[in-house]
Amino acid sequence: MGCSKNRVDSEHLLRQLQHRGCEISPEGEDLVRGGVDEVIINTCGFINDAKEESIAAILEAVEAKKQGYIKRIRVFGCLSQRYMKELRQEIPEVDVFEGILTFDNTERLLTTPSHYAYLKISEGCDRRCSYCAIPHIRGPHVSVPVEKLVEEAELLACQGVKELIVVAQDTTFYGLDLYGKRRLADLLERLSLIRGIEWIRLHYSYPDGFPEDVLRIMAENPKICKYIDIPLQHSADKVLEAMRRSVDGRQTRRLVDRMRRMVPGVVLRTTMMVGHPGEGEAEFEDLLQFVREYPFDRLGAFKYSEEDGTWGAAHLRDEIPPDVKQERYDRLMEVQSAISEKFNVARIGSNERVLVDSFSDGVLVARSQGESPQVDGEILIGGENLSGGFVPAALVGKFADVKIKSAGEYDLLAELI
DSSP: OOSHHHHHHHHHHHHHHHHTTOOOOOTTOOGGGOOEEEEEEEEOOSSHHHHHHHHHHHHHHHHHHHTTSEEEEEEEEHHHHHSHHHHHHHOTTOSEEOOOOOOOOOOOOOOSOTTEEEEEOEESOOOOOTTOOHHHHHOSOEEOOHHHHHHHHHHHHHTTOOEEEEEOSOGGGTTHHHHSSOOHHHHHHHHHTSTTOOEEEEOOOOSTTOOHHHHHHHHHOTTEEEEEEOOOBOOOHHHHHHHTOSOOHHHHHHHHHHHHHHSTTOEEEEEEEESOTTOOHHHHHHHHHHHHHSOOSEEEEEEOOOOTTSHHHHHOOOOSOHHHHHHHHHHHHHHHHHHHHHHHHTTTTOEEEEEEEEEETTEEEEEOTTOOTTTSOOEEEEGGGGOSSOOGGGGTTSEEEEEEEEEOSSOEEEEEO
16 A cells, blocks of 8 residues: 555565465455465555555455455554554454564565566655654665665666666655765666666655756756656745745745756656645645646645644644635646646647557557656557557557657547657
């Protein structure tokens, strides 16, 4: 459950179990078919929606166990780390509750398509954003040594991985604890030298202290995707201060300007939060105006929820009604919907290099450097574009050149060149 960082943990665990002789059944297989010895659930405990999703998965497994379809249930991860005592009391049918598991091995059993993989470069976080419980759950920031990451990436490349998606709680903090300075740019350079790796994509950057050498290498190195996922959360000074984000609205705007100036054509993905304590109507209008003036290719949003163990839960009162949060969320996403469609329409007629992710129902699903898997839109290639005697499924996991023919709010339609 949860984020791509959890996925990496699960993949390390699965490889260890496989080495011990376990047979792995893919996630999503129908539990009621029976014959399963143990179900393992890696939980998320970040926000209310994620916690509810994890609980629902646990209860589904419990029901399957009661019906005799599975024998044991093991739960680990963020939610279990955070609420282990309560979970043991409320769901005694679970055989084992564990917290955060750590893995020293570099081998993984990929749960993504074989041509892309996530590379987790650090664990934990030293920042203390008001709404975030990750430092409380995962502990302080700990970087993985460069050499170990290169070894892991080389193993992934040998398995056919062509795209690395670099993730951490804060990727821009990488290296400070080990080397006394930020080493993200150096790491990206080392990864780009690995044979077989064609794209390297950067996720989960933090605006405070964003290293400019990362922008320089992104502009110069063709293997580094001109794509940055940088959750900004807000634009109003009052809210950013209440969030303990270490940047104000002016600094945020200057950073976005610098990114676009230093990396022409960069695709920026961000996340915004609505309904944080201190956000009045004026602050929310500031956010809307910011999104209009600094339009983002990709923008997601979520509503503030008070989380145990956070600075906000201890010091701020969540006084904004749920219906107001929802109304602000809807207004923000309505603005972003028009922006997303405008960006996509501007790509009609362009030729782009894409990586093909899958083929089903007569349609190839692909992505350019501007789309990250699972979170962004897709480029769809189908119909007459797939005639000509070749087998479309053979393109899965390979690069192709396409021409964009039409566009919607999120997805684009293209033809093979």
